[in-house]
Amino acid sequence: MARTAARVTTLARQLTAERGLSGFTVEEVCERADISRRTFFNYFASKDDAVLGRSLHRDDDEHVAEFLARGASPTLLDDLATLTARRWADADMTIERWRDIHAAVEAEPRLLAKFVGHLFADQQSDVELVERREGLPPGDLRAAAAVQIVGALATSAVPAFLAEGNETSFADLLARRLDAARALLTTETERTP
Template identity: 35%
Template sequence: MQTEESAPPGRRERKKRETRAALMAAALRLALEKGPDNVTVEEISEAADVSVRTFFNYFPHKEHAILGRDPEELERALERLRDTPAGQSPLTTMRMLIAEALVDVEQDSATASQRFALIVQSPTLLSQFVLLGAEDERVLSAAMAERMGEPREAIRPMLIVAAASTAVRIAFEKQKDAGGRSVRSLIDEAFLLLADGVDPDFDKTTVFRTDQEGQS
């Protein structure tokens, strides 16, 4: 009889994904029922039929489980970023990464909506959501800079990744007031605005005037 340790990698990975999914589902359900601040790691573990020790093998704290934080998603995004054609524009690359991530969201839009509702209602979840987003942006920006042949501290890769992340956030925020439009269509609109420069009438000379005034 095969143990989990001796099972083929595919089976072990499936077991890990199933356990992570069970913990995320239990955490979200309990947070919706009791409120995020009133849920404990012990309750989540019991609901998912795993030990508390197992919980901490997957998540550092309960907020990550409620938010559905899956580190493998970031790893997949980094892999796809590195595999994109050399001539593809950075903004196009970010749009394609987001399009792939949206597939999972659209397949379970009810869960995504429930999580988003919890985030905007809970200062603790919102804080963790912002921190996680900033960390993801930092990692993606470094990978984007490498792909673009620019230094890790270069502004352009950071700005592209941050602008793409902001486009997604705004699309989710505006969907409820968008007359039935999909998140995907709102993201497309946001990316078209980014591609057009957002404000084509911007007076570039103001940048240099401000800089000169600061030095005087």
């Protein structure tokens, strides 16, 4: 399933970079990916979402179930970082795929706004996951803070992961940043009377 979605996304990105979004059809992507139109729409809500790699099944996976099953615990930030790293690994992001995304967004700048919208929606979804797991009421700032901290650290890990010659996993890069944040926050707490 993930392999098919990745193939569709790669094709959609390449076609967007070459011709723009209006320069090809969903049917053309389906033909090249050797899938039916129905299969395409089982994976993606639209051609734009295929280009962005935005699957309809983001939260229907075992990683989320495992995250929720851990229940309220003092390892929330570590578990959230693990969930983020697993999603990254599932996306199979490489420097080549990053270049495909970049080329598609250059050809169709409106994709950037949609991408940012998806990021905000994903962040809110993750806040709700944390609230559910930790038994927090809706709107509890601790859930949002946990998601924002791990999200910011993940964002800072991306350039290091995509750097030419990098051999460190995204999970390790994220874990190092989480350790640094934890050390900084511990130091700040110790200084506060």
